[in-house]
Amino acid sequence: MVENPSAPADVHTTRQAYNEIAAVYTEFVKGHLDTAPFDRAMLSVFAERVRAGGSGSVADIGCGEGRITAHLNALGVPAFGIDLAPELLAIARQQYPELSFDEGSMEQLALGDGSLAGLVVWYSMIHLPPERVPDVLNELYRVLAWEGHALLAFQATDVPDTVEAFDHKVTRAYRWSPERLAGLLRDAGFTVHAQLVREPEPDERFQQAYLLASKLR
Numbered sequence: 001m002v003e004n005p006s007a008p009a010d011v012h013t014t015r016q017a018y019n020e021i022a023a024v025y026t027e028f029v030k031g032h033l034d035t036a037p038f039d040r041a042m043l044s045v046f047a048e049r050v051r052a053g054g055s056g057s058v059a060d061i062g063c064g065e066g067r068i069t070a071h072l073n074a075l076g077v078p079a080f081g082i083d084l085a086p087e088l089l090a091i092a093r094q095q096y097p098e099l100s101f102d103e104g105s106m107e108q109l110a111l112g113d114g115s116l117a118g119l120v121v122w123y124s125m126i127h128l129p130p131e132r133v134p135d136v137l138n139e140l141y142r143v144l145a146w147e148g149h150a151l152l153a154f155q156a157t158d159v160p161d162t163v164e165a166f167d168h169k170v171t172r173a174y175r176w177s178p179e180r181l182a183g184l185l186r187d188a189g190f191t192v193h194a195q196l197v198r199e200p201e202p203d204e205r206f207q208q209a210y211l212l213a214s215k216l217r
């Protein structure tokens with residue numbers, strides 16, 4: 001995919017920032033899942049639900065260097081990755097040559113209506129200006145099949161009904177109160193099944209949250 005020149009400036013900034021930091025970011029996340037039991041637990045619940053639904057592929061949207069895509073495949077879920085940043089995608093393809101990684105934006109996915117059995121948005125919606133999040137959730141809803149599953153992970157705030165910018169190391173990012181993001185998921189049509197908030201680990205500044213949802217008739 002050729003970079004869309006009419007995309008908002010923040011999209012170019014995010015792509016550029018992750019391109020520049022791709023190797024460092026890859027080193028930073030190396031082995032992280034091994035020390036993140038809550039992450040593994042939520043991915044495991046998601047994978048179990050997708051597998052129970054039968055066939056169909058899963059998109060890891062904002063896949064970065066591909067660690068979550070690979071983990072999902074190891075859990076028996078046929079996942080592929082989508083990301084804005086070509087440099088990260090190149091690393092993903094190098095690390096996991098058996099998997100598929102495509103360039104694209106979650107704001108306009110090159111996927112058919114109802115084409116996914118599941119989707120994961122793992123710390124990748126965090127850079128999106130909050131006013132554009134409802135449209136992205138509509139887009140995620142569009143590409144998900146009926147009975148399909150969605151899993152989101154993100155930095156949280158415990159201030160109710162809030163979204164606030166924070167100084168993320170790569171580029172500007174936003175942390176959400178889980179209830180507020182869950183409300184937007186419901187507005188887009190999703191059914192929210194679970195919301196987990198955990199306290200920060202010693203190397204984290206904020207609470208972390210996970211939302212598990214699905215597209216029910």
Ligand SMILES: C[S@@+](CC[C@H](N)C(=O)[O-])C[C@H]1O[C@@H](n2cnc3c(N)ncnc32)[C@H](O)[C@@H]1O
Binds near residue numbers: 015018063066106125
């Ligand atoms: C914090 S990293 C997380 C990467 C990966 N999910 C992980 O946990 O290792 C955020 C990722 O989201 C991607 N991203 C940001 N905005 C995006 C968008 N609009 N569409 C697709 N990917 C996006 C970035 O390029 C980056 O790879």
